[in-house]
Amino acid sequence: MAAAVLVTWGWGPWVALPLWLFAVFVLQFFRDPRRVLAEGQDAVLCPADGRVIMVGPAEDPYLKRPAIKCSIFMNVFNVHSNRLPVAGQVRRRWYSPGRFLNASLDKASEHNERNALWITTAGGDDVVVVQVAGLIARRILCYVGEGEVVDRGRRYGFIRFGSRVDVYLPPGAHPEVALGDKVKAGSQVLARLAGRDPRVQ
Known part of the structure; x- marks a missing residue:
């Protein structure tokens, strides 16, 4: 993500678009949301x-x-x-x-x-x-x-x-x-x- 920010700042958002897409993919892939566990001893x-x-x-x-x-x-x-x-x-x-x-x-x-x-x-x-x-x-x-x-x-x-x-x-x-x-x-x-x-x- 840092690379995407630097490229956006230096060369513009269109040049940095592939880096932003990659950053979004990584964030969604490694997400780990909290869950309410299902109940029942069995x-x-x-x-x-x-x-x-x-x-x-x-x-x-x-x-x-x-x-x-x-x-x-x-x-x-x-x-x-x-x-x-x-x-x-x-x-x-x-x-x-x-x-x-x-x-x-x-x-x-x-x-x-x-x-x-x-x-x-x-x-x-x-x-x-x-x-x-x-x-x-x-x-x-x-x-x-x-x-x-x-x-x-x-x-x-x-x-x-x-x-x-x-x-x-x-x-x-x-x-x-x-x-x-x-x-x-x-x-x-x-x-x-x-x-x-x-x-x-």
């Missing part, structure tokens, strides 16, 4: 802004179990700050280097650069949330590590320039989004957990 929050591109049964590649998979695709105009879908303890974190295919493709979940967190809730449910880099994304940021106790809706990461977030839920979870829905991180419910008796091992 609520799994949407971890990202964007469009739902997958809802249905899948194999969780991290916990090696059947799961309900929900995927949200973020284009360059969406907010790219990611929020934790559930509260609990981070049991494990996986980082996998990879390719930069279009994040809207199913194979991006398997082949692209990604960062996964396994979170166990107080009720004993295991949820895996995965940040997946996209076609022009070149950096995944994650601010939490193994062993941390985290709150639902907390900002936990950021993916730069077009990407997706995959959430693997227990088989008994009930999705509250449908294919094609546009969602907002934190303020909308992705699914409801069926719950599990913590006394049962």
Whole structure:
């Protein structure tokens, strides 16, 4: 932005127009608005802004179990700050280097650069949330590590320039989004957990 101001002052606004457009793009891309979090003890929050591109049964590649998979695709105009879908303890974190295919493709979940967190809730449910880099994304940021106790809706990461977030839920979870829905991180419910008796091992 400083460069845009200097060029405007020295050579005029028309010469500086490309710099102003770039400055506006950067400001809107890195915005991180406050959100009022959706309520409900069994609520799994949407971890990202964007469009739902997958809802249905899948194999969780991290916990090696059947799961309900929900995927949200973020284009360059969406907010790219990611929020934790559930509260609990981070049991494990996986980082996998990879390719930069279009994040809207199913194979991006398997082949692209990604960062996964396994979170166990107080009720004993295991949820895996995965940040997946996209076609022009070149950096995944994650601010939490193994062993941390985290709150639902907390900002936990950021993916730069077009990407997706995959959430693997227990088989008994009930999705509250449908294919094609546009969602907002934190303020909308992705699914409801069926719950599990913590006394049962």
